Amino acid sequence: MAKMMVSPMQCQMGFPSNSLQGRPMITSKMWNSLLLNAQRPKTRRGISAFKVLAVKSENGVVSRLEDLLNLDTTPFTDKIIAEYIWIGGTGIDIRSKSRTISKPVEHASELPKWNYDGSSTGQAPGEDSEVILYPQAIFKDPFRGGNNILVICDSYTPSGEPIPTNKRHRASQIFSDQKVIDEVPWYGIEQEYTLLQTNVQWPLGWPVGGYPGPQGPYYCAVGADKTFGRDISDAHYKACLYAGINISGTNGEVMPGQWEYQVGPSVGIEAGDHIWCSRYILERITEQAGVVLSLDPKPIEGDWNGAGCHTNYSTKTMREEGGYEVIKKAILNLSLRHMDHISAYGEGNERRLTGKHETANINTFSWGVANRGCSIRVGRDTEKQGKGYLEDRRPASNMDPYVVISLLAETTILWQPTLEAEARAAKELQLQV
Template sequence: MSLLNDLINLKLSDTTEKIIAEYIWIGGSGMDMRSKARTLMGPVSDPTKLPKWNYDGSSTDQAPGNDSEVILYPQAIFRDPFRGGNNILVMCDAYTPGGDPIPTNKRYNAAKIFSHPEVAGEEPWYGIEQEYTLLQKHANWPLGWPLGGFPGPQGPYYCSVGADKSFGRDIVDAHYKACLYAGIDISGINAEVMPGQWEFQVGPTLGISSGDQVWVARYLLERIAEIAGVVVSFDPKPVKGDWNGAGAHTNYSTKSMRQEGGIQVINKAIDKLAKRHKEHIAAYGQGNERRLTGRHETADINTFSWGVANRGASVRVGRDTEKEGKGYFEDRRPASNMDPYLVTSMIADTTILWKP
């Protein structure tokens, strides 16, 4: 194993200019992440300088077997914390050979919305709170829970310390540092209310970059958990019963909201979100009805509500925003398995472009 580790940790720059680029994309389920690596002749920092690539879409439920080639377009570059050096991770989206985005490519339409002059002029910022649950590999049961049984009731686990309350911190801390190394705008981590459940936050991040960064942060988490022999679940309600679900609360502001008098812009935006509640819920993740029950710090899925400092509302406005009369608000409806490209662009579309 020592020799294996030595080989894994070889510094390519000692002997060659060549680097390894890990191309990452989203599979057919809309949540599974795929990747494969290729050798490049030297360091690259601009995604437009990277070659397009392809993969077998029939093996990812994204193309038929008789016409299975799907084309990867490089969109964003991150440093590779696993291989180090000049090696890179490349976030891609997927197209047919004719250049049309495939159905699971949510980035394409998101990029169109974020490049719209009205949206670009408002400089939309996002901060996404990604919750997830660590599961025991062979039991499909949360990390730290007795097999076939349950831990004590919720209460002592949120932001906890101690071997009887905090489970998986080594994975979480490794992920935190890997994100910082990669160049992701990760702003924090914390243990969540349900034991074995954690959260990381990405942001504030501008426009389409928010989706790129959340997806790559998810990829890093999956890779680190793979090394640890632990499974990552983004299910919005991984355990039935009196346990908190997992969300992806999305904090949002525009330039107008951040300026003096921004609270009026925020109020108008929330009013628009209320009018399109059903459309947003339909796009905010699979199985979200199991989470948005009106209990466990959620609003009921069928009713839009908002309030200041109210964690049981669909949309929460912070005390600081209310006090200063400007700032941001939090959409608490998105599930942990939402597509950040879809959610961020839809919020921008509704609050900036949509004219009721």
């Protein structure tokens, strides 16, 4: 914030003489207090439409909402606030509510189960609306600080059955299989997202009702005419690090107003927990900034890149000597279950996977080395070293990470095609395995 220097003469100008009658003049002490408040470092920054300001006077203090939000309760109580987070009825909407816990906890198993009104989230009928939350993973709360936590939960009926939108339960079964455990599956997930102006639902930085210049200058760019929303991206980056999310990087994307961050490498179901928590944090930050978060895979039709959630994947045998042959066998299996994966890789993905803008056509499976126009990309280093990982470029930005990571493990580790199907696919893909 820039300082504004005002001379005594300027302070005396522009006020009718009768407007000051009966009112105390601003003393030097009060003026210094105002300046100190303006210069005080802020712990929260944002493009918020709602600000609470306060002036410290000689007669008392007007409490600021910001002071209360940043209040550290640890010296006064052992109690903490746990924010229970779950996935709503659309399978992509995030819900949460808070409760007090008597003391700090180290693991989700120490937390009580809770319930919510499933009829209000599209997950239960009104006459039997109670849905039970099972705490599964905890993260430090970057908004409340202290010992307060964010709690990733999944949802069950009162009798203990997972509800249909609970994709974590099935994923946990796959990742509990000994064959999968032995392969130590690693995931690196690239979450793309678009920032929209609140009132017009148009990308941040775009002229209302109009378009910026063609794509080209915006990817990993710097400058006010090319980059829109960096403060949000940076705030999210730091908040994720604070929370304990395994975020590994971020960058501006090809379409202006679009960003990406990467989470991983993460092992097994942890990858899904970290992505969902990172999405929750991003929703909270955009809420505070007065910007709308979109995970639509093609937010703007036309000659603009869509938004994906590319998933990098490897197993223990892929990372060892001779792993390249294991990768090619995995690609073969993925080709045979292409439509099974596509059907589970996000809503609206057909608008993104057109064969243009660094995508493969949704109806055709393909793979290639260093080819971003393929369904599965293998890196140059992986080919050169004969081991490494593959990148599944098909998942949409709104995919459920529990579904994607468990499908990849199931298809490449647990599922075995017939010899005839394997031979036919190998010939079509020109794979020697």
